[in-house]
Amino acid sequence: MDYEVSGLKKLVIYYSFEGNTKLIAETIADTLQADVLQLIPKKEIQSKGFMKYFWGGKQVMMKKKPELYPLDKAPQDYDVIFIGTPVWAWTFAPPIYTLFETTEIADKKVALFSCNRGQNGKTFENMKKELYKSDIIGQIEFFDPLTNNKEENIQKAAAWAESIIKAI
Numbered sequence: 001m002d003y004e005v006s007g008l009k010k011l012v013i014y015y016s017f018e019g020n021t022k023l024i025a026e027t028i029a030d031t032l033q034a035d036v037l038q039l040i041p042k043k044e045i046q047s048k049g050f051m052k053y054f055w056g057g058k059q060v061m062m063k064k065k066p067e068l069y070p071l072d073k074a075p076q077d078y079d080v081i082f083i084g085t086p087v088w089a090w091t092f093a094p095p096i097y098t099l100f101e102t103t104e105i106a107d108k109k110v111a112l113f114s115c116n117r118g119q120n121g122k123t124f125e126n127m128k129k130e131l132y133k134s135d136i137i138g139q140i141e142f143f144d145p146l147t148n149n150k151e152e153n154i155q156k157a158a159a160w161a162e163s164i165i166k167a168i
Helices: 020-032 051-063 094-102 123-130 150-167
Strands: 010-014 035-038 080-088 109-116 135-143
Touching: 010 020, 020 035, 020 080, 020 109, 020 150, 080 094, 080 123, 080 150, 094 123, 109 123, 109 150, 123 135, 135 150
Parallel strands: 010 035, 010 080, 080 109, 109 135
Antiparallel strands: none
């Protein structure tokens, strides 16, 4: 299927800390010929090793909303939006929270994806609460896609993205 002529404007929005979510986001965008919006915090967590989990989890629990660099795409200009996040403390990462607090995503078809190294927790449930004005049309999680069967995860992401668009 030629996704360029499908008539739908598609956007992939994501935040990635270690590159896992970026891999999946770029795969989806390449598969669907979609635009990409990477969320970049003005001040990123610098911790390595176990401390990154401590600082990231603390941000989640305190509902921190890190300031982001200005968005170069307007989600309201798109028909279908894919939103991807790493899982921090069993939910979506704080930059995604900032997106939800500062950008209205309403009356859109939205598909959710996440990357984790443990459990997805309430990631999708919590994202759906924030996106209650939109139609959630799919969700999928990936377990450590950069180091755990990378090629298989790329194929899984591409097939899932195609199935989402075909179902619309």
